[in-house]
Amino acid sequence: MSIEQLLIDYGIPYVVKGSGHSHATPGWINIHCPFCVGERDFHLGIPVKKPMSSHCWRCGSHSTANAISKILGFPSDKIYNIIKNYMGSTVVTRRGKIEPRVNIYPLKFPQPFGTLNTVGKRYLESRGFDPTELISQWGIQQTGPVSFLDKISYSNRILIPIHWDGELVSFQTRDITGKADRKYMACPLKREVINHKTILYTSANNQKGWNRYPALVVVEGVFDVWRLGPCAAATFGTSIKMEQVLALAKSHDRFFVVFDNESQAQGEARKLAVKLKALGKIVFIETVKTDPGDMDQSEADYFIKYLLGGNQM
Template identity: 30%
Template sequence: MNVIDLLQEHRIDYLSEGHEHCRPGWVQLDCPFCSAGSGRYRLGVNLTYAYANCWSCGSHSLPSVLAVFLRISFRDAKKLVQGVRSERIERGPHQGHYTEPPGVVGLLGAHKTYLKGRGYNYPDLERLWHIRGIGIAPRLQWRVYIPITLHGAPVSWTTRSISADAPSKYMSARPEEETIPHKHLLYGQDYCRHACVVCEGPLDAWTIGPGAVATFGLSYTSEQVKRIAQYPVRAICFDNEPAAQRVAKDLVNVLSTLPGETFNITLDSKDPGEATQKEIRRIRKTILE
């Protein structure tokens, strides 16, 4: 993930253009150190080198900024930042290869309990999405392992924590562990026919079922837009909250300039995972079936 993915995942409000303090390569946050809640967006975060400085109170490390925003310890914030790649590194030629992390096994009791608790039928998920589990492991322990396939072959992966207090809900393959960067892919694309419903995360896609895809977080890339635009009918179905709906509207606008029909679905519930069966059936009937 990059800095913008991190801010979006944690619902930290930022400005990237149209504001007097914005420069290319930077995003601006409301500085939590000197002017929290002022709407002045003085704190710039550099996207290439992942550091921050405020035009009023000076420089700050990215973990210290996150610690204040998210009310977590500096140590936990440092863990969040570990997965962040600078923009510059991401632009290099991609040379990775699909490699599973150590410790991937079948779903264990704890994974099954978690999935049942979230309202999923885990044998369906194993059959349709080939999910597995990671138990005790050197990294990524107690997570659901979620392979990402393209044309039937696994090309990358992500994982979903099964504990409520994990610092990052989703953690994905490192560049060297993926044949295609996951942010260039849509989770679930292999199941799409004429239409797709675009969600934020794989769990949302599971809820809606085959034909739903996920962008791996609230941000989207131009590669993902190209993939979505291949389908004549597409609907965006992000969480029902302001930050997510803002991104959804941006994405609808981008897609509207391309051939095909684009819809934005605003759910009655908070996110697809909490939607009622009735709401899901309506989405499947109007868009996918």
């Protein structure tokens, strides 16, 4: 059954017997055939016990690795190994049914918001950042002392727009009072154009330029990206979703993972490295004294130079 887990983890839609779909047969798991044109209706059946070759009701037999490779856009020899690994385990954790999301609520920032005031600027300066530079490079703003979105309070926070593929898709906020229960609060799910946990933090312009760098530096949070610069991308925390692994894999072939220097984060860094390596990527794990975001700017610049070589800032 663990071919099913692979399809779940990599976000490939499928049907099984019992799901009420006419193409579902006992012992088989069906996905959309990537080889035939026309209506996509779960024509490609994968035998769950012997999943290496599959059969399309329309266009015949295929190597399952080739089919999944075509769907995900990764080399089929890598996919072959991934299938083999998944067949080694027997536990399936099915997620709740994912409903197609129709975005009836437009993306909106908490109201009111505006340019950074002295409190916001002082907060960023206390963390060793130049507010003017963050405003111009990352488009950050600030919420007021009373600021709401959908009846959720976003008072006194740095407002951080999130872009993906050149489009504003969500936002993150960071408390500046030190008194809020939640340091970080993102856009409500129903207003996100794309769920931020499926993408990476970068700026609209940076993402296009990632191939300029010999590697992409993967960090946990927005402050880490601000510190390390445009060659860095953040995963919004250490619980990394498979969609984010795929987003990384599509963005570059070489990675330095620089998570916070504590055991939980380093454990997640190792898991991320394993997943990226399974997709044929080159991955190195690096650590700094504390969090990348807490480094001195000169220290951070030197670190990036050490990782990427030459003048990469």
